[in-house]
Amino acid sequence: MKILFVHQNFPGQFPHLAPALVARGHQVLALTDEKNQRTSPVQVVRYRAPEPVSTDGVLGRTYSEHAQRGLMAARGARALRDRHGFTPDIIIGHTGWGETLFLREIWPDAKLLVYAELMYRTRGHDVGFDPGISPDSDEGRFMTVARSAHLIQGIVQADAALAPTRYQADSFPAGLRDRITVIHDGIDTTRVCPDPQASLTLPDGRVLRAGDEVLSYVSRSLEPYRGFHVFMRALPEVLAARPAAQVVLVGAEGVSYGAAPRDGRSWKQLMLDELGDRLDLSRVHFVGRQSYDDYLALIRLARVHCYLTYPFVLSWSLTETMAAGGYVVASDTEPVREVIRDGENGRLVPFFDVAALSAALIRGLDGDRDAPRLRQAARQTILDGYDLHRHSLPRQIEWVESFAPMR
Template identity: 60%
Template sequence: MNILFIHQNFPGQFKHLAPALQARGHKVAALTAEKNQQKTPIPTYRYTMPFTEPDPRQARLGTTFIVMTDRAHRVALAAVHMRDKLGFVPDVILGHCGWGETLFLREVWPQARILVYAEFFYATEGLDVGFDPEFSKLTLPVRMSVTSRQAHLALAMVQADAALAPTEWQADSFPPEFRAKITITHDGVDTDTLRPDPQAQYTLPDGRVLRAGDEVLTYVARNIEPYRGSHIFLRALPEVLAARPEAQVVIIGNDGVSYSSAPKQGSWRDVFMDEVRDRLDLSRVHFLGSVPYRDYVTLLQIGRVHAYLTVPFVLSWSMLEAMSLGALVVGSRTGPVEEVITDGVNGCLVDFFDVEGWSDALIAALSAPARFQPMREMARRTIVDNHDLRRICLPRLIRFVEQAGQEAV
């Protein structure tokens, strides 16, 4: 078959799937944004984006839809070039619906089966918006804005022949009208590579060497921001460090924003650290920013406890990878986390907002590693049995795409 992947930051969620399909003899290509510099073995074509953003004063609640349809327009132009100049006609198209890229492809390749990666559907109740009133209040303007952001997602689902979601909770964020189209299969965790290593060690910038078994608490997020509970975690730290004088805290994450709104000035890290700075032994709190993937893995192998918090939103790969690495995850009692972690079985759960509860749970886990060892082992077993890349997820993903291709013939 001819298979086309579309993702503005390709390979994204298709890192393993696209090469696997190529290895099975399919002709695989990708279409991505011009600025994307990710390396991939897949033949890749690019589309350009307009230089100007729409004026919110004119577009008002349609701003997001204009941005997404502008992107869809550019994708469609690139698709016409691929069809007319390169002779590429896909049997199957698989694209992420979050950026509008698949919206007009039916008009270019009417016979192709269109599949979308259905990661998340915005709503005004029960999900991320309004969950944390400290940063998001459900006023009428906010509700209308959230509802307007559904437009391109709904249109993409209408256009799609089938959809793919990584978790049950994320699939359930979509309206019932679309839910029947969605197959649930995670992108997969490479459990053969991501496994515990009792010999792991890492040298911090200050020269301190951390080794597996040391009293190390880890926290990971793409950016230090409210959506991933950074404020709750940092507010819990003073009590943790006071109770555990040997503990070292390693924080991986940049100072930008991925999902949250930006603070009025500075970074969220600065804002939250200003609250607790005078109550922390800063020599034991290590902000590493963004680190190479190998270092990230090593630090999770070393950590005695890994804290993971999220509002009701997309589940981070990092939590599943931490579990595969045998980490004891103390996670927030929110929907996406509860789908994977059962409190007291393969990890610990704490109410998202309970700062004192977070301090207590982290102190307990740091204090008695032997008592929590069965949970660490069960955490890895959970990922091996349910999210293993090669034995479970990749075969299902391949079957999903190939069955769509058979239906197109």
């Protein structure tokens, strides 16, 4: 078949699927934003980046921005069709940025498969979950409804959709859920595995090794959606109880989800100002974003890994830490409960309970007698249901090829 991937940040969620389809003899091409600098596993063509959209109505801003990106992607697709004679049998795209909105008009006979990452909802998910950070309001819910328009349109147009977890699939309305197949992106458990010799050199020259008393926290950005504020508030008690502990935080200082503080500070600076001299900064290391190898070294050597999240998209860092045999203390929120069972393959604490989080982290750093069992069970969970080569990739390939046109 001829298969076209469409993703503004390709390969995005498809670094393994795209080359695997090539290996099976399909002609695979990817259409991406001209500003995307990521290395691609397959041949790439680029569409012109959309211009910034100015709208008078705030409610329509998200749809306008994503419709504009969809227009630019469609123009790129039209050039592929008219100038190069390319007509795909299957299009695989991500609905999150509107790129698939108009592709039906370019190739009406192609099967359109979409990645359905999450549907915004006004209740029961991230909106209103953390009133101390973002108070619930009618206006906020109105905005959430408006932001969902392109997601609904994208999945309605599609022949089928793929979601990585049951929680994320169930975020979509019941009438759309039967279009969604749940297959996790997959964890390469051969590469992401325990390593008793793991070590990491910090920016100040300190070398951390497996066996050291290290507490790790990983997020794309240091922000409330991933519980950064709760984690920071737990640290004074943890550091006081464990004088040898070193804390390493991976993540950028900006925001990836939600909003920055209204006073112009970053969430990192806000928390540092709040905690003041209660925090021993000689033992708290903010290392920014890391190379993948350094990140792997950290989650392998950490005695305890903390993962907190709103009811939202589940992070790869959690499943990768489990695959590395990590001892995980995580938030007792719905997406986490899909992979961690308290006392079986990790520890769960209520998201907002700072005292409970401190106690759980101290217990892990002190040498929880159940740690070996929990670490082994965490890795086994990933091997049994999330392994890239045994489960996820074969199922993804089978799913895509099930839409092959009749010859």
